[in-house]
Amino acid sequence: MVFLEKIASVYYQYHAAELADVIFVFPNRRAGVFFQHYLKKMVDKPVFAPEAITVDELFSRLSSLQTADKTGLLFRLYSIYCKINDKAESFDHFVYWGEMLINDFDDVDKYLVDAKQLFTNVTELKEIDTLFGYLNENQIEAIRRFWSTFEPMQESSKQKDFRATWEVLYPLYETLRNELLQQNEGYQGMIFRDVAERIKNHESLDIEGKQIVFVGFNALTPAERALFRFFKYRGIADFYWDYDIPELKDRVNRGSDFIQENLLEFPSRYTLESDEPEERKISLAGIPSAVGQAKYVSRLLRDNYSCQDGEQPDDTLMQTVVLLPDENLLLPVVNSLPECVSTVNVTMGYPVAISSAAVFIDQLLLLQRNARVNGDNTLFYYRSVQQILHHPYLLFLMNDTVNELSQQILRYNKVFIDKQDLAENELLDAMFTFCRTPKETMAYLVAVVKLLLQAMQPAEDEPVERQMEQELLFSLYGMLNRAQGLFDQFAVEMTTETFRRLLKQLMDGLILPFEGEPLSGLQIMGLLETRALDFANVIVLSFNEGVFPTKQSALSFIPYHLRRGFGLPTGEHQDAVFAYHFYRLLHRAKTVHLLYDTRSDGMQSGEVSRYLYQLRYHYRLPIREAVASFSVTPRKSARIEVAKEGIIAEKLAKYIMPHEGKALSASSLNTYLECPLHFYFTTIEGLNEEKEVEETIEANTFGLLFHETMQELYKPFVGQMVTATAIDGVLKNVSAIDELIALKYTRLYLQKDTGIVHPEGQHLILATVIRHYVMQLLRHDRAYAPFEYVASEKAFHVSMPLSDGKRKVNLKGFIDRIDRKEGVLRILDYKSGSDQTTFSSIEKLFHTESVSKRSKAVFQVFFYAMAYLLQQNDATVVEPGIVLLSSLFKSDFVTHITRKENRQQKIVSDFATIQEEFASSLTQVLDEIFNPDIPFRQTDDPARCTYCPFTVICRKENEPIDSE
Incomplete structure (x- = not known):
């Protein structure tokens, strides 16, 4: 029998007829449920069931005080603090230590400490013996050790600050208690103390005609001990301790700290059967994740507990507990359970703080944080807007509206969006409202969540997930409503940042309880929920030092030595409690699996819990150990090839004359030379990266603005001679150039078809840079003048025969600029990037082995020159050139393309001299593209994959390709 089953057996044996007159008191509610389950299995005739309650419920029943709202206590405490201290700091600073004070006051009351004496400033050490004579020597020594550091002649500024703060603590404590008592309210410690003081004053407690049985306790507070004594002396109490555990009979074990005292003062009426020792199988697994x-x-559930996917698990799952010291693992564990685990009971509840509802609140707060007011207009930052629009709530409620708004943001490149553009309906109008103060923000959140609740009313046949989302939202709505009431009641001033932290604290404490049958299926618990419960199979996660047991003691204003001196709980007390629960849980288990994280990252050491060493070396228990590892060696990807057959062959045929709908450009051919598979994705299939809003003017937009500005400036000169005087006229009118850049900025970047928006901030800086480039190129043109300006953005569409002589491939493009001087026609290509204006050979322009050996810019302008000659078919001397913006301000700036070969340099002043060689190499590439026997393959150069958007498709991450 397990512990609770033994007690059920004893009381059914001796008190079956009067069970209805017995109240069983447990440390937690779950223990009471399991106790009644065991009792029910023993009953063979109708009886009235006994009452099973928690010790907190018993105190509340015996006290006349109602439990006060914890958040309300913080506001009330600050209000009192302001009345007591004329130089009270702001709520923003107070909120850091206000909650800490409330926890300290709670300890003071549960441990029945004389608060007046605790918070007394000791000015002379001799006062200690007088003030605290009722304490034992060890306690007085602890107090003396603390106050001995405060000698008037040597006090530091921090010590003086401590004394100043210490002086206000008792008035704060006393005033808070009095105000709460006037309203018949109290925090938990006050309720405990109220009952203890009523016992001390011999007041009657309404529990007549009942027997009280306390089950499964260990570390008692003085208030609990007073209550136990009260019922013991009245002869109506019985006590049962789960101390028949070999490891806890070891006085060295911290878990045994309270055993002797409890057994001596509160013995059991009936003797329980001793446990027969069973062999435990303990295993340890280190997992770096x-x-x-x-x-x-x-895996453990499937392999060890007769649980296979597609099968119903046996009853061992009900006897299995998964212990989660770190609640952040709750969702990963639940989501990883095998399908056969159809029933799960989570005593921890679902933390609202990690839900999509809490994420939605965070996104609303971020929206407010990033909003700006421009005159009468409210503007919202696009990233915050997009996050909200793509939240699951809005996608479910208004998917079409959300998609339309998102497309508008992308189409018009809206970095900041006007509220009027988002007010499509009542919910969106409420969401996209700007708040100036925390009070306005609180009202805003309440209004938005209320509208969302109304819109998300689920039907009866809705999936469980939808109903759960409704419950989460409702919990948040209730919390926000209570908080709004406190804001209105106390009118506390705080910054927006403090408001956000306070709201996060409120959400962190919000737990949505799971509903279900607690007596079936897998049990998932925190350590404290296991009190008085026993399981045959125990799985403990996060079995790391610092997590199990936790190394973080509760923050307190009361220094360690004063806590020791006045009998308040310290870190040692926490260690003793943790050790007791751990060894008690392991006592009746048959299999124990301890899992720990082996990673050393930041504050995480990757060290296993100290309890492992105690089990292995002190108690000599056999432990099977394993370390789970994950391979981090990159897996060779299988070569991806796309055959040119079927529908793909049909798509390729559209680039062959007489079809005129499809044509290859210089950039697409450059892509093919870099990676044929990339060419297939972008050119043949038309796949592109998802468009995003450009917060700043990106490189491609920068280049486009320069192109368009130059084209517009030379538009009046097309077909005419351009003189130095004409260019001077353009250079002198700087404001006209700025206005033209603003126009292009409005049309190309902001995507607005009307009006002109002048760049501001960072965009103004970039517009100024564009103007400098424009004017510098005009100065170079002035030096080159006179010349005939032939065309800007000259479109061409030509065909080029394949080597079979039967097919011709359509080619297309736009030439940035064409001008003519002294019988030489220049074809210029503007380049805003870091391109090269030199090449070593035509062969290297088609080189596919390495990115660094190819000049894509030279290839492109040669392609334009060849296309022009194919289209014009005249004897004009064509000189290809590149306007490299990065070189515009250099003294040796030229547009020439230079061939560097065998340490010799030669300017390509007439493309005809290399046209045949270039055309021949290009024909070979085109033959390859349209050869049905050569599939589209991945590049063999991993460097080209670094910034490729299709890497996730290829799964090629800089590893060598498998050649098999």
């Missing part, structure tokens, strides 16, 4: 632990649990 938090999620990996969750996956490991799934």
Whole structure:
């Protein structure tokens, strides 16, 4: 029998007829449910069931005080603080230590400490013996050790600050208690103390005609001990301790700290059967991942507890507990459970703080944080807007509206969006409202969540997930409503940042309880929920030092030595409690799996819990140990090839004359030379990266603005001679150039068809840079003048025969600029990037082995020159050139293309001299593209994959390609 089953057996044996007159008191509610389950299995005739309650419920029943709202306590405490201290700091600073004070006051009351004496300033050490004579020597020594550091002649500024703060603590404590008592309210410690003081004053407690049985306790507070004594002396109490555990009979074990005292003062009426020792199988697994632990649990359930996917698990799952010291692993564990685990009971509840509802609140707060007011207009930052629009709530409620708004943001490149453009309906109008103060923000959140609740009313046949989202939102709505009431009641001033932290604290404490049958299926618990419960199979996650047991003691204003001196709980007390629960849980288990995270990252050491060493070396228990590892060696990807057959062959045929709908450009051919598969994705299939809003003017937009500005400036000169005087006229009118750049900025970047928006901030800086480039190129043109300006953005569409002589491939493009001087026609290509204006050979322009050996810019302008000659078919001397913006301000700036070969340099002043060689190499590339026997393959150069958007498709991450 397990512990609770033994007690049920004893009381059914001796008190079956009067069970209805017995109240069983447990440390937690779950223990009471399991106790009644065991009792029910023993009953063979109708009886009235006994009452099972928690000790907190018993105190509340015996006290006349109602439990006060914890957040309300913080506001009330600050209000009192302001009345007591004329130089009170702001709520923003107070909120850091206000909650800490409330926890300290709670300890003071539960441990029945004389608050007046605790918070007394000791000015002379001799006062200690007088003030605290009722304490034992060890306690007085602890107090003396603390106050001995405060000698008037040597006090530091921090010590003086401590004394100043210490002086206000008792008035704060006393005033808070009095105000709460006037309203018949109290925090938990006050309720405990109220009952203890009523016992001390011999007041009657309404529990007549009942027997009280306390089950499964260990570390008692003085208030609990007073209550236990009260019922013991009245002869109506019985006590049962789960101390028949070999490891806890070891006085060295911290878990045994409270055993002797409890057994002596509160003995049991009936003797329980001793446990027969059973062999435990304990295993330890180190896993270098938090999620990996969750996956490991799934494997344990399938392999060890007769649980296979597609099968119903046996009853061992009800006897299995998954212990989560770190609640952040709750969702990974639940989501990793095998399909056969159809029933799960989570005593921890679902933390609202990690839900999509909490994410939605965070996004609303971020929206407010990034909003700006421009005159009468409210503007919202596009990233915040997009996050909200793509939240699952809005996608479910108004998917079409959301998609339309998102497309508008992208189409018109809206970095900041006017509220009027988002007010499509009542919910969106409420969401996109700007708040100036925390009070306005609170009202805003309440209004938005209320509208969302109304819109998301689920039907009866809705999936469980939808109903759960409704419950999460409702919990948040209730919390926000309570908080709004406190804001209105106390009118506390705070910054927006403090408001956000306070709201996060409120959400962190919000738990949505899971509903279900607690007596079936897998049990997932925190350590404290296991009190008084026993399981045959125990799986402990995060079995790391610092997590199990936790190394973080509760923050307190009361220094360690004063806590020791007045009998308040310290870190040692926490260690003793943790050790007791751990060894008690392991006592009746048959299999124990301890999982720990082996990673050393930041504050995480990757060290296993100290309890492992105690089990292995002190108690000599056999432990099977394993370390789970994950291979981080890159897997060779299989070569991806796309055959030119079927529908793909049909798509390729559209680039062959007489079809005129499809044509290859210089950039697409450059892509093919870099990676044929990339060419297939972009050119043949038309796949492109998803468009995003440009917060700043990106390189391609920068180049486009320069192109368009130059084209517009030379538009009046097309077909005419351009003189130095004419260019001077353009250079002198700087404001006209700025206005033209603003126009192009409005049309190309902002995507507005009307009006002119002048760039501001960073965009103004970039517009100024464009103007400098424009004017510098005009100065170079002035030096080159006179010349005939032939065309800007000259479109061409030509065909080029393949080597079979039967097919011709359509080619297309736009030539940035064409001008003529002294019988030489220049074809110029503007380049805003870091391109090269030199090449070593035509062969290297078609070189596919390495990115660094190819000049894509030279290839492109040669392609334009060849296309022009194919289209014009005249004897004009064509000189290809590149206007490299990065070289415009250099003294040796030229547009020439230079061939560097065998340490010799030669300017390509007439493309005809290399046209045949270039055309021949290009024909070979085109033959390859349209050869049905050569599939589209990945590049063999991993460097080209670094910034490729299709890497996720290829799964090629800089590893060598498998040649098999």
